Each structure stands twice: as C-alpha cells, then as structure tokens.
Amino acid sequence: MLATSWSIPRSRQHRHVSRRRRRLPARALLAITALTAALTTVPPAVADTAPPPGELPTVTADPLPTWQTNGTVWTIEIIGDTVYVGGSFTAIRPPGTSPGDPAELPRLNLAAFNATTGQPLPFNPAVEANPGAEVIVWDLQPSPDGHTLYIAGKFTKINGQSRPRIAAFTLPDGPLTGFRHDLDAAAEALAVTPTTVYTGGNFTTADGSPRQRLAAFDRTTGTLTGWTPSADRRVMSMALSPDQTQVIIGGKFDTLNGKPPHGLSSIRTDATGTNAPWETGLERQSDTRHSWATDLITDDDTVYVSAAGTGTFDGRLAVNPDGGTLRWIDNCLGGTEAITLLAGVLYSGSHAHDCSTQPDGFPQLDNNRHQRLLAEPANPDPARYDTPPILHWFADTNAGPTDGQGPRAMDNNGHYLWLGGDFTTINDQPQQSLTRFGDLTVTTDTNPPQPLTKPTVTKPDGTTGTLTITWTQTWDRDNKQLKYEIIRDGTSVIHTLDSPSRFWDLKPLTHTDTGLPPGSTHTYTIRATDHYGNTAQSPTSDPVQTGQLRMSRPSPDAPLR
Structure with a gap:
C-alpha cells in the first residue's frame, strides 16, 4: 500500500x-x-x-x-x-x-x-x-x-x-x-x-x-x-x-x-x-x-x-x-x-x-x-x-x-x-x-529512425591495416532497439550490432575494422534499422588511409653476403 x-x-x-x-x-x-x-x-x-513479453505494445x-x-x-x-x-x-x-x-x-x-x-x-x-x-x-x-x-x-x-x-x-x-x-x-x-x-x-x-x-x-x-x-x-x-x-x-x-x-x-x-x-x-x-x-x-x-x-x-x-x-x-x-x-x-x-x-x-x-x-x-x-x-x-x-x-x-x-x-x-x-x-492491426510501422550524423574514422597510432569507426546513436519514435550496420566503401557490411537508444541519451558507438591492406584508403557509412525494416543511413565518412608497413634498412656496417 x-x-x-x-x-x-x-x-x-x-x-x-x-x-x-x-x-x-x-x-x-x-x-x-x-x-x-x-x-x-x-x-x-x-x-x-x-x-x-511483459511489456505493453503501443x-x-x-x-x-x-x-x-x-x-x-x-x-x-x-x-x-x-x-x-x-x-x-x-x-x-x-x-x-x-x-x-x-x-x-x-x-x-x-x-x-x-x-x-x-x-x-x-x-x-x-x-x-x-x-x-x-x-x-x-x-x-x-x-x-x-x-x-x-x-x-x-x-x-x-x-x-x-x-x-x-x-x-x-x-x-x-x-x-x-x-x-x-x-x-x-x-x-x-x-x-x-x-x-x-x-x-x-x-x-x-x-x-x-x-x-x-x-x-x-x-x-x-x-x-x-x-x-x-x-x-x-x-x-x-x-x-x-x-x-x-x-x-x-x-x-x-x-x-x-x-x-x-x-x-x-x-x-x-x-x-x-x-x-x-x-x-x-x-x-x-x-x-x-x-x-x-x-x-x-x-x-x-x-x-x-x-x-x-x-x-x-x-x-x-x-x-x-x-x-x-x-x-x-x-x-x-x-x-x-x-x-x-x-x-x-x-x-x-x-x-x-x-x-x-x-x-x-x-x-x-x-x-x-x-x-x-x-x-x-x-x-x-x-x-x-x-x-x-x-x-x-x-x-x-x-x-x-x-x-x-x-x-x-x-x-x-x-x-x-x-x-x-x-x-x-x-x-x-x-x-x-x-x-x-495500432498494428490496422496499420504498419513505417517511421524510420531519425537521421544519423556522419561517422568519424581514425587510424590508431602504430597500427597497419586497421581503422576505427565512431558514430553517435540515433533513435526511433516507437522502437527502442535499433540494429546498426557498418558499411565499408559503400558496398560491404563489415559489422552489425544491436543497441537501445532514447532521444535524450544518445551514446557514442565504435567498431574497429582490421585486416585491411596496409596503405589502403576507405570510407564508411552507418545504417540504422528498426524492428520493421525501416532504415536511416548516415552521410559517408571522410576517406582515411590505413597505416603502411615500414621496411627496415640494413646497417652500413653489416657484412656483405
């Protein structure tokens, strides 16, 4: 009571x-x-x-x-x-x-x-x-x-x-x-x-x-x-x-x-x-x-x-x-x-x-x-x-x-x-x-998530073939959970994750893309999808180049073979 x-x-x-x-x-x-x-x-x-189960639908x-x-x-x-x-x-x-x-x-x-x-x-x-x-x-x-x-x-x-x-x-x-x-x-x-x-x-x-x-x-x-x-x-x-x-x-x-x-x-x-x-x-x-x-x-x-x-x-x-x-x-x-x-x-x-x-x-x-x-x-x-x-x-x-x-x-x-x-x-x-x-007996859910901002891409210090993608969550008016897809170079979905979000508390998300060719340049976009397949896609990131392999040079005093 x-x-x-x-x-x-x-x-x-x-x-x-x-x-x-x-x-x-x-x-x-x-x-x-x-x-x-x-x-x-x-x-x-x-x-x-x-x-x-246990939660009311709206x-x-x-x-x-x-x-x-x-x-x-x-x-x-x-x-x-x-x-x-x-x-x-x-x-x-x-x-x-x-x-x-x-x-x-x-x-x-x-x-x-x-x-x-x-x-x-x-x-x-x-x-x-x-x-x-x-x-x-x-x-x-x-x-x-x-x-x-x-x-x-x-x-x-x-x-x-x-x-x-x-x-x-x-x-x-x-x-x-x-x-x-x-x-x-x-x-x-x-x-x-x-x-x-x-x-x-x-x-x-x-x-x-x-x-x-x-x-x-x-x-x-x-x-x-x-x-x-x-x-x-x-x-x-x-x-x-x-x-x-x-x-x-x-x-x-x-x-x-x-x-x-x-x-x-x-x-x-x-x-x-x-x-x-x-x-x-x-x-x-x-x-x-x-x-x-x-x-x-x-x-x-x-x-x-x-x-x-x-x-x-x-x-x-x-x-x-x-x-x-x-x-x-x-x-x-x-x-x-x-x-x-x-x-x-x-x-x-x-x-x-x-x-x-x-x-x-x-x-x-x-x-x-x-x-x-x-x-x-x-x-x-x-x-x-x-x-x-x-x-x-x-x-x-x-x-x-x-x-x-x-x-x-x-x-x-x-x-x-x-x-x-x-x-x-x-x-x-x-x-x-x-x-x-x-309600869903008389209509369908067609509202996409809110627009995404452009992700940022960085090259971690001392790495080769690795880039880190960071973006801010978006939100949806009637879907708390959203699926995020990271798309490399406009074609390849390289990673998927699910994350809940609310309009007043949008958090940063990250993913590290590894195994890339050293010295290669890439762009990334983020696609957010709700439970019903409605999507929003971010602008494309600025291109960033991965680190390159550094060849070691022989010492001038090394004997010739």
Whole structure:
C-alpha cells in the first residue's frame, strides 16, 4: 500500500503556466528515480510496437492521413466508426494542404470524420455565438445508446436556432433535437447516463434557476432536475464512476457543496447531489499556484486524471472511484491537457519537459524543448513500479501559435487514436490541429529512425591495416532497439550490432575494422534499422588511409653476403 499522506516536494513543482488543481491530500507520492538503460549488445532488436513479453505494445508513432481543421480542436468523441470533433474553427481541409486550399470545406466549430479513413462526413451544423463573441465547443458526449450526441461550450445558437451553451443532436443523421436550455455562461463538461445529462462549467443559472456551475437535465422530458450541488469556482471536467452512482468532477474549485478537496472530488448522481466520500484532491497553495483536472476518464475500476497547474502538480494520476484513494501518480512536469486509454496504455497530451521522476523518463530537456505526447501503462506492475514507467512512444507535436500548448483532446475506438489541439506540425511535418495513429492491426510501422550524423574514422597510432569507426546513436519514435550496420566503401557490411537508444541519451558507438591492406584508403557509412525494416543511413565518412608497413634498412656496417 501507499503511504497515507503526502505533498509534492518543491523541487519537483512545475514553474510554467498552463491552461487547465490546493495541495494534494492524497494517499502517496513515491517518486522513483528514472532508470538509466545500459548500453550493451543485446539480442535481435525488438520494438515497443512489438515488445517482449511483459511489456505493453503501443500504437505506432506514424500519423495517418487525416483531414485538418483551421483552428483549435478542444474535444473529440468517437462513436463507432464516426469521430466528432469540436472546437474553434471555420473550415476543414485535406491532409498535406495549407489553409485556404481549394478543397477546403466549411465547418463551423463542429465536424465529423470517418475514424478509419480520416475523411470528412456530411455532418455540418453551424455552431455560432452572438456577433463578436467567442465560440468554443468544449465537450461532446453521447448517450449510452449512442443515439444522441450532447454538446457543451461557449455558443448561443446552432443552425440559426437558440441553443445557449448546451444542445443535442440525433444520431446517426445529426438533426438538432428539441433539447434546449439556457445557461448564463459557458458549459465546459458533460456526463450522460441513460436517464440524465450532467453538465459543469462557469454558469450560475440554468433556465433562470440558480445553479452554481453544476446542473442536470432529465433525458426523457428534457427538464431541469432538482439536482443542485454547487462548486465555488469553475468546473472543467466530468466523468461517471464505473457504477454511475457518482459524477467525478475536476476544475479550479476549492469546494463542492462547501467541502474540500480542491480541484478533484465526487458528487452522488442521486437526487440529493451530496458529496460522495473522496480523498484525493489537487494541489493548491494560492490563487496563483494551484492545479486543476483537465481530463477525466474511467475504466471498470479506476478514474484516470490529467492535471495542469501554475507552479504546482501537473502530471497524471489514477484514483479508486470508491472513496477517491490514490493508486498511483506520476510527476512529469509540463501541464497535461488530455488523456485516453487504449489496450492498457494511458496516452497523454501535454508539454512535458521533465519526467526524471518516472522510470525510463527523460530529464529536464534543454533549450525550452518539450515532448508533448507520452504513453505509460495504466496499471503498472506493483511488484516493479510504484509510479508508471514512460513507454517508448515519442510521437510529437509543436506548440500552438497562441499559448504554446499543442495537444488538447484525445479519444480512441480501440484501434485508432485521434488527437486534436492547436498544433501545426506532427513529427515535424505540417498538420494542423487534428491527426490520428493506429495500432498494428490496422496499420504498419513505417517511421524510420531519425537521421544519423556522419561517422568519424581514425587510424590508431602504430597500427597497419586497421581503422576505427565512431558514430553517435540515433533513435526511433516507437522502437527502442535499433540494429546498426557498418558499411565499408559503400558496398560491404563489415559489422552489425544491436543497441537501445532514447532521444535524450544518445551514446557514442565504435567498431574497429582490421585486416585491411596496409596503405589502403576507405570510407564508411552507418545504417540504422528498426524492428520493421525501416532504415536511416548516415552521410559517408571522410576517406582515411590505413597505416603502411615500414621496411627496415640494413646497417652500413653489416657484412656483405
């Protein structure tokens, strides 16, 4: 078991401001020094997309062709083979194209795509606000039967009809339903049961009745219910407990129904709307130094939480929904905005810059660098880990042009992982605000290792017929083990070795080529190959000549024979 109380050590607190909880009165913080992998010759290469027994495979790090948006994606919801995307945008366009492309299609803040192909679907409602007001679709949630899609955000009308900040569509055809309510400020989060729609945000009235940032509506009659819990500050995320008896709530609040903890707690879904027992809150030191829950997801027995913060905790944690006790926590630094769970792996979107407290995590990155996409096991083996290791999956985005986040929304259908945000590149290639990845049942791993630098070749002192080749490891986004081949004179593979590598810890490798003709000149290249045969090859080395045999000269006093 974990210890009974803890607070975050100051040396590990994040100092940057993110978008999206008071001190964490949680069960434990057991920080683990990141493991340092030794550089050794190993058996034939394996990959994290095809790992050895006991390790979880990831989706590939290769983004698949996907239509883009011309603005920020704040929420993604996958229902069957349809991906619904909401945010702040006015158009979508094909992959590989620039804004304004002739094939661009109008979409006002809400769009739908085929999960398998990435192609757009006809669903095209116009989500708008009053003139001059900001429009954001914050959250999308389906009914349990999949026949209704609920939408929350900052908007006032849809398809010209009044829908102040909450609405619903009938699926699969997508007409707007008669579900109409008036919230006086933004709704940011939704949770839906067979009978009830729960919402949270920054509003203080619903249909003219007092509702302090939380409200519920009857799904059958459409009426506002008597469920009246209150949050003293902004609600930003919601999820149902596995048994649907609680709504887990995250945000910037200090209290729910006047009770702590800050930032993360639980309310019963019954008519009382009272607090359920809950132990794990988020850190709050002051109005300017606190954390908040950006995203909440659940499986059969766990609530997974992502957090962002200002000078405080902003990683991820797993909580028992029965009492809110902490199961594990990671303390990667760099605000986390979105999470999704696929085949036992918890994927996250953040601007992580220091994961040194995690096994296999990276240290503080240089030059304000960030690794914005991460993967870790959702249920780490307790015999090996107290906090999840960072898996070798390093797809990446850039920062958004506004506040520098990048990823902001994630969802998956068991095979395809969709990612949205305000980024403009994926793996250094142009792609705006929306992309997707697949597991090996639906795609192949085609991403080659990163480029290699030119090897150096030296002639060891006092040798003949010998040259030493030195080069620096490269790395691959989803394969830790790489095979290196040394190629002499562009034709002959003279040596092969396998070596693990990580982008933050690239080591020098060497090989000595012997038995060469004395005085001969040679060049070398290095080829790196991943588990799937994808290769990268270095530039050719400068030519170097081996040492020559030195003939001894007879002494002038030696007798003639």
